[in-house]
Amino acid sequence: MKEKNILGNIVKILTTIFLILPLAVSIVYSFAGQWTSILPKNLTLRFYVEQLTNTQFLTGILRGIVISIIPVVLVNAMILLTLFAVIVYFPKMEKYIQICCIIPTTINGIILATAILSTYSGSSTIFSNRIIMLIFVYCVFCLPVTYQGIRNSLYAVNTKTLLEASSILGANEFYGFVKIIVPTVMPNIMNTALISFSGLFGDFALIKIIASSQYETVQTYLYKNRNTKIQLFCAGVAILLILTMIINLMVHKIASKKCGQTAKEETEE
Amino acid sequence: MKYIEIINVKKSFGKTEVLKDFSLKIDEGEFVSLLGPSGCGKSTLLRCLSGLESVDDGMLVLDGENITDVPAQKRNIGMVFQQYSLFPNMTVEKNLSFPMEIQKIPKEEQKKRIDDVLEIVGLSEKKKAYPMMLSGGQQQRVALARAIVSQPKVLLLDEPLSAIDAKLRKNLQIEIRRIQKELNMTTVFVTHDQDEAMLMSDRVCLLNQGKIEQVGKPVDIYTRPKTQFAASFIGRYNVLSQNEFQQIFGKENSVEAMTAIRPETIHMSREPEKSEKSYMVQGTVTDSISVGNILHYDIDVNGVNLRVDTLFRSFALYQNGQKVWLSVEKRNCLELEE
Numbered sequence: 001m002k003e004k005n006i007l008g009n010i011v012k013i014l015t016t017i018f019l020i021l022p023l024a025v026s027i028v029y030s031f032a033g034q035w036t037s038i039l040p041k042n043l044t045l046r047f048y049v050e051q052l053t054n055t056q057f058l059t060g061i062l063r064g065i066v067i068s069i070i071p072v073v074l075v076n077a078m079i080l081l082t083l084f085a086v087i088v089y090f091p092k093m094e095k096y097i098q099i100c101c102i103i104p105t106t107i108n109g110i111i112l113a114t115a116i117l118s119t120y121s122g123s124s125t126i127f128s129n130r131i132i133m134l135i136f137v138y139c140v141f142c143l144p145v146t147y148q149g150i151r152n153s154l155y156a157v158n159t160k161t162l163l164e165a166s167s168i169l170g171a172n173e174f175y176g177f178v179k180i181i182v183p184t185v186m187p188n189i190m191n192t193a194l195i196s197f198s199g200l201f202g203d204f205a206l207i208k209i210i211a212s213s214q215y216e217t218v219q220t221y222l223y224k225n226r227n228t229k230i231q232l233f234c235a236g237v238a239i240l241l242i243l244t245m246i247i248n249l250m251v252h253k254i255a256s257k258k259c260g261q262t263a264k265e266e267t268e269e
Numbered sequence: 270m271k272y273i274e275i276i277n278v279k280k281s282f283g284k285t286e287v288l289k290d291f292s293l294k295i296d297e298g299e300f301v302s303l304l305g306p307s308g309c310g311k312s313t314l315l316r317c318l319s320g321l322e323s324v325d326d327g328m329l330v331l332d333g334e335n336i337t338d339v340p341a342q343k344r345n346i347g348m349v350f351q352q353y354s355l356f357p358n359m360t361v362e363k364n365l366s367f368p369m370e371i372q373k374i375p376k377e378e379q380k381k382r383i384d385d386v387l388e389i390v391g392l393s394e395k396k397k398a399y400p401m402m403l404s405g406g407q408q409q410r411v412a413l414a415r416a417i418v419s420q421p422k423v424l425l426l427d428e429p430l431s432a433i434d435a436k437l438r439k440n441l442q443i444e445i446r447r448i449q450k451e452l453n454m455t456t457v458f459v460t461h462d463q464d465e466a467m468l469m470s471d472r473v474c475l476l477n478q479g480k481i482e483q484v485g486k487p488v489d490i491y492t493r494p495k496t497q498f499a500a501s502f503i504g505r506y507n508v509l510s511q512n513e514f515q516q517i518f519g520k521e522n523s524v525e526a527m528t529a530i531r532p533e534t535i536h537m538s539r540e541p542e543k544s545e546k547s548y549m550v551q552g553t554v555t556d557s558i559s560v561g562n563i564l565h566y567d568i569d570v571n572g573v574n575l576r577v578d579t580l581f582r583s584f585a586l587y588q589n590g591q592k593v594w595l596s597v598e599k600r601n602c603l604e605l606e607e
Contacts, residue, residue: 158352164321165354167341169368169419179367183358 030234047235060218068200071138101147130211142196149192153185187255272297278327289479298453302466305476347416348425355400368419426458500529532578534601547596
């Protein structure tokens with residue numbers, strides 16, 4: 001038993017090192033002024049200052065956030081309303097909705113983007129706009145995770161019974177859905193949205209194929225400048241990491257507040 | 270005209286007919302239990318009354334108003350569900366104010382009603398608590414408080430105690446009955462537990478396969494079951510065919526119907542006690558189970574099993590294999606309808 005534990009711990013430590021090492025090296029590198037021997041000659045925050053005063057980098061971050069948030073919000077709203085209709089009015093449609101939402105998992109992102117590009121780029125519809133095209137590609141991209149997350153949450157809180165209870169108390173279904181169901185499942189929705197957001201924020205392949213010339217996010221900016229100065233690149237990666245962690249923490253904080261944990265503490269006080 | 274009238278209601282799910290021409294009338298302030306096995310249609314009837322299910326045919330009348338096609342939101346009916354269905358994102362206070370917000374009742378009045386109703390259910394100190402912070406029993410009481418706070422015309426209870434442990438369940442049965450009497454609220458209670466129905470109700474409506482099997486006061490249903498189903502469902506009746514009756518007592522019953530004998534009306538003794546008013550037979554104890562102060566005996570009489578219940582008394586205990594005399598008064602042999 002003890003031997004098994006030791007072996008398990010060794011595997012855990014090696015895996016952690018394997019995962020953290022590139023990141024740790026990048027962060028150490030981002031602080032290195034000059035690095036010509038085994039250890040860096042001096043440490044500096046110069047590259048961080050340089051990145052944080054670089055308007056292209058900052059605009060890229062902002063663009064990355066905007067282009068990731070819009071599809072996430074759109075898909076969440078769409079799936080919530082669809083599942084509300086399915087649960088309340090058309091329960092038999094659920095399997096078809098599920099099939100539609102899961103299909104994108106079977107399609108490779110690059111193939112999806114290329115196919116959409118060749119279909120819509122020459123058309124005279126609104127979808128020929130690269131930014132709009134990108135938003136909808138991202139919508140398709142985060143559809144399966146969002147659907148599965150929201151669906152599981154709605155069934156976990158027994159949506160139908162809660163809506164029936166609210167109906168008996170005088171509320172119509174939509175009012176009950178907005179006042180009871182949405183706030184109840186909001187922590188789970190936020191967690192699912194965070195997964196989708198992280199996936200989209202970290203993307204540079206799809207954006208490069210569809211809209212690189214028109215819409216430069218921080219990912220495409222870093223990719224473009226990866227060979228200019230390596231410490232600068234590493235500082236950019238470190239800043240993005242910190243930013244993602246802050247967003248994660250904020251979402252978790254809000255989600256746990258919505259869960260009523262804070263309320264519980266307040267009541268206990 | 271009665272307060273609630275359910276007139277020839279029919280309801281089917283696909284090809285399954287759940288309610289078959291169902292009719293029942295309920296007085297104002299009455300506590301009626303719908304009792305029956307799973308799938309007999311009792312919950313469906315309650316959902317039809319609440320408006321959560323539509324009826325295929327028939328009419329529902331509440332306080333003189335035809336509510337058959339009135340949506341659930343507008344029926345002014347309170348309902349407590351089996352799973353409580355409290356809103357998890359709201360405190361007890363918010364849960365209770367929810368129906369009153371919709372009715373646009375002034376805040377002051379809302380506050381007064383919430384305080385009153387929480388006092389009735391004994392949860393005044395839990396006003397600010399969230400449902401997840403309450404025990405099952407407390408949640409059930411909040412659900413009851415929420416159902417009555419908007420002063421509905423009828424209170425519907427759909428197996429509200431089935432998820433609660435036995436001891437708390439007994440307390441809540443008494444408490445619900447007390448609150449119902451205090452508010453004189455017309456109540457329809459669904460249960461599959463005959464003891465619960467007997468304890469709480471003014472009248473019990475026994476359902477079987479979407480039809481009323483028997484309606485009456487609890488004591489009448491228990492002492493005078495009309496059908497084989499009623500006798501089998503209520504208590505531990507011995508239900509005997511004509512052949513079995515003849516096999517046991519050596520006499521033919523006057524009619525060809527089944528006969529029901531309550532186990533506690535059979536008297537057990539070591540010696541025969543002859544009487545013209547009673548049947549007397551000898552049998553052999555095959556099994557005995559003690560449930561609290563009651564002893565359930567299985568007695569083999571001429572190859573037919575009879576259930577006999579006696580009070581636990583140390584001087585009158587019988588062992589398996591022991592010969593005993595059984596006497597049952599003729600008037601306690603109840604003839605059942607076909």
